[in-house]
Amino acid sequence: MKYNQEIYEKAEQELLQRRTIANNTQKEHEKEIECSFPYIYELFKKNKNSVANAFAFLGANSKQERKQGLNNWKQQRANTEKEMRQELVKRGYPANYLDVNYTCPKCEDNGYKESYMCDCLKELLNLYLSQEINQKSSIKLRDFEDFNLKYYSDEEDSYKLGVSIKEHMQEVFKQCKTYAEDMATKGTSKSLVFCGETGLGKTFLSACIAKRVLESGKTVIFNSCENIMGEIETENFSSNSDKQYVESVINCDLLIIDDLGVEFKSPFSQSALYNIINSRINKEKPTIISTNYAITKIQKNYGDRLASRLQGEYKWLRFVGEDIRSKKKKK
């Protein structure tokens, strides 16, 4: 995937800051131990200074001597290190208190290991890219705490749910919260369809999930179907585009497509939508789609292929009740 220069620079800045914090923290710890526990500090120094000694063996006469010397040196270092760590723990410090503790030990916060880009840098680039994309989103982020069940009736109504509308929506709310938590902590979840009439909280709960998952550092793209399709169409018909947008939509950790059905439908947008949904299923990346359409209407408007993907691979959550917006106005 291609990223613009600005995103690269932002990621480099973040990595530099991580390295600086890790190094400064280590220096502070070193000073502290030097003052309070000179014996531990001596052990630390001994190993730090012994790096230069390793070269001494390279000048030895035989291969055997070089090997033996190097092994002894390694053993001594390991013993000193072990003792230093044990002493630290004895004094109530973590064993790694005198190490430089990088956010990513794999690349030591450099972003590259040998000549390969490290996953931590890829994650940062994707995070900044999705932030840039979401700035243009029409959906505002929300908090689960602000979801109010009082707008849902205690009656069973005509839905034949077996429970009241409120009880049903309480269960939907619970599932959304668990979903967001699973995504934030484990990074995997099933794909969902939020179906039901307008004004029953589909967008609100999507925006709560988006917020929680974004806060965990994962990449989330959330927008109305209309805007997503518009962006893809613009990108597709622009001559100098690198298809960055559609790639982000396909590859982000969680994609939220709000209000499927109201967008302008063309053969291009229909095949683009199918491609996104299908690619994400193949990559095992979850998507949340909200729609007023029932499955039969999706089938009619988007074709059998898409309908069967949504039926087979997505979990459907039904939103019920009376339009919350009109209820709020009545009060």
Ligand SMILES: [Zn+2]
């Ligand atoms: Zn890394």
